[in-house]
Amino acid sequence: MFKRQQPIPDDYVLMDEKERDERIRAIKANMGSKLVILGHHYQRDEVIRYADYRGDSLKLAQLAAQEKEAEYIVFCGVHFMGETADMLTSSEQRVILPDLGAGCPMADMAELEDVEACWQHLMAKYSETFVPVTYVNSSAEVKAFCGRNGGMTCTSSNAPKIFKQLLDDGKRILFLPDEHLGRNTGLQWGLRDQDILLWNRENSDEVELPKEAPQLILWDGYCPVHLRFKPEQVDEVRKKYPGIKVIVHPECSHDVVAKADLSGSTDFIIRQVSEARAGSIWAIGTELNLVQRLAQQNPDKRIISLNEGSCLCTMMGRISQPHLLWALDNLNQGKVVNQITVDEKITADAIKALDRMLELSK
Template sequence: MARINLFEKVEGTIPEKYKYRPVEELAARVREIKAQLGNRLFIPGHHYQKNEVIQFADAAGDSLQLAQISAENREADYIVFCGVHFMAETADILTGDNQTVVLPDMRAGCSMADMADIEQTERAWIALQEEFGDTMIPLTYVNSTAAIKAFVGRNGGATVTSSNARKMLEWAFQQKKRILFLPDQHLGRNTAFDLGVELSEMGLWNPLKEEMEYPDGKADDIKMILWKGHCSVHENFRLEHIEQLRDTEQNRKILVHPECSYEVVQASDLNGSTKYIIDVIKAAEPGSKWAVGTEMNLVQRLASQHPDKDIISLNPEMCPCLTMNRIDLPHLVWSLERIIKGEPVNVIKVNKQTASDAKTAIERMFAFV
C-alpha cells in the first residue's frame, strides 16, 4: 500500500569515515560544535537513547516532557532530536517556522507508529461510523505519525501520552460514548480497564482485515475501540517472565510500562509511564530489588544510577529498541557538522495543513493536562 509523504526531508547517507572515527574524537567534536553554536543549538534526547548520545542532550525526557520542552523552545535555530521520527515531527509541529528540526538518522522510526497509516485510519473511521454513528471520538498516543495526529485533531480528538492517558480518557468519555484509540491497543486497554471499562466493552479494530474483533459482549456495549497495534519492545515482556520471578524471587518487585500486555500489567506490582518508572526507582528503598519491564537502555541506566538497588530487566534476553538505537554518536556528529557547513541533513518538515491539524490535537491535550 502506498503511503502519502506528508513531510519534506533533506536526506542523505552518512559517509563511511564517520563510522571509523574514534569515540573520543567524536565526543570531542560534539562538545566543540555545541560550544560554537551555543543557544542556537538544542539537543533533546529520549530516555531510551544510548549513553553515548544521551550524555550530550540538553534535556532528557519521555514523550510528554520532550513535547512540552519543544513547545516552549523559541530560541534555538536548530533542534537536533535524538529520538525517533514521530518525536521529531512533533518537535517541528510545535516549534517556530524559523527553527529547523533535524533527525540524525532517518531510519530511526517506530514500528508502533507505522502500524496505523492515514489511509487505513480514514477507511476505518468510515466503517466505524457506519457501525456506531456519531458516538466516537478519536484519541491517539503520541507514538503516532503527524498524519494520524492531524486526523485526530480534525475529528475533535486529542493526543495522549502514557503519563496522562487516564486523564485524557476521562476527558474523551465526557465528549462521546466511545473512544477510538490509536495505535497501541495495550495502553488503551490497560488505561480503560483502570477506569472501570470491562474487557467485554472493548473491541479491537484489525486494520489488515479492516474489521472489528468483538469480545464476548455485544457490539452495542462497546466503549473502547482499540487499534490493533503494539510496541515491539514491550510485547517481549511476557507472563512467563513474571511467573518465573514469583517462583524464585518473591521479594523482587515488578515494575512495567503500560505498553505491556494486559496480562503482564495485571500480574505486575506497579505500572506507569517512563517518568513514573524513573521516579519509582529513584524513591525506592536502598537494597530493594526490582525487575523493570521497559526498554533496555533505560533499565541499564537506572541500574547504573542506583547502585544501592538491585535492578534487572524483566526479560533477561531483552535487547534495546533497535530503531531508537539507530541514533548513535557518528550520526549525531555528522548531523552537527552538516549544520556547521550550512547544509543540514535529514530535516523534518511537516506540511502546514498537517501540522496545523496535528497541533490542534496536541494543544487539546496540553489544555487538559
C-alpha cells in the same frame, strides 16, 4: 513509513570514539545557544550524554519550543518525535533527526488511509458519539485526523485521566495505535472485555461490528519492545528474587500489567525506582537502555530487566554517535541535513488534538 537514510561518510564510523566525543563537544561549544540536542530516555549512552534535555517525546518537543534562541533542534529519538517537535517549534527553527531511518513500528501500524476507512465504518454504523484518541506515538497525519474529527492525543501519563473524563461524559473511544495501552487504561476504569472491540487493521472487512456500539475500540498496533515481556517472566523473577518489585510500562500486554506491582509511564518508572528505599530490588519491564541507566544511577538498589534477554529499541538505536557527529558537523558548516518538516495544514489540525489533550488533562 521509515525514511531512507543515505550512508554517512566512512570517516565518521572509522574515527576513534574519543575523537568523535571531542568534536561533538567542540561543535556544541562553538554553536552555543543556536543548538539544542534532545535525547529520549531510550537512547544509548554514547548519544544521550550530549543531550541538553532528556525525557519522553512530548516533553522534549515542548522543551524545544521554549528554546527561542535555538535555530537547530537535533532530536535523538525517532521520526514521529521529530514531527511533534517541528509542529511545536517556530517556523524559524529547524528540527534534525540524525538518522532518517529511525522510525517507530507502532506509529507505522496506523496509516492514515486505514484509520480513515475505520472511521467511516464507525460513522456509518453508529449514531453514538465516538472520539478518536491517538497516543503521541503516532504520525503527524494521524494526530491531524484526530484534530479534524473532534479528537485528541494522549501520553501514557495522562491517558487514564483522558479516558476517565471521556467515559464519564458518556463518550465512546476509538483508540490508536497501541492496543495494549488502550486496553490497560480501559480496564483500569472498569470497562469489561465485552465493552472493548479490537479493530483488525489488516482485515478490516472481516471486523464484525456489534449492534450496540462498544465503549472502546482499539487499533491492533503494538510496541515490539514491550511485547517481549511475558507474564511467566514475572513469576520467574519473583521466585529468583524474593521481595522484588515488578514495574512495567502500560504498553506491555494486560497479562503482564496484571501481574506486576506497578505500571506507568517512563517518567513514572524513573520516579518510583529513584525514590525507592535503599536495598530494594526491582525488575523493570521497559527498554533496556533505560533499565541499565537506572541501575547505574541507583547503585544502592538492585535493578534488572524483567526480560534478561535483549529488549532494545533497535529503531532508537539507529541514532549513533557517528550519525550525531555527522549531523552536527554539517550544521556547524551551515548545511542542514535530515530536516523534519510537517505540512502547515497537517500541523494546524494536529495542534488542535494536542491542545484538547492539554486542556482535558489539566
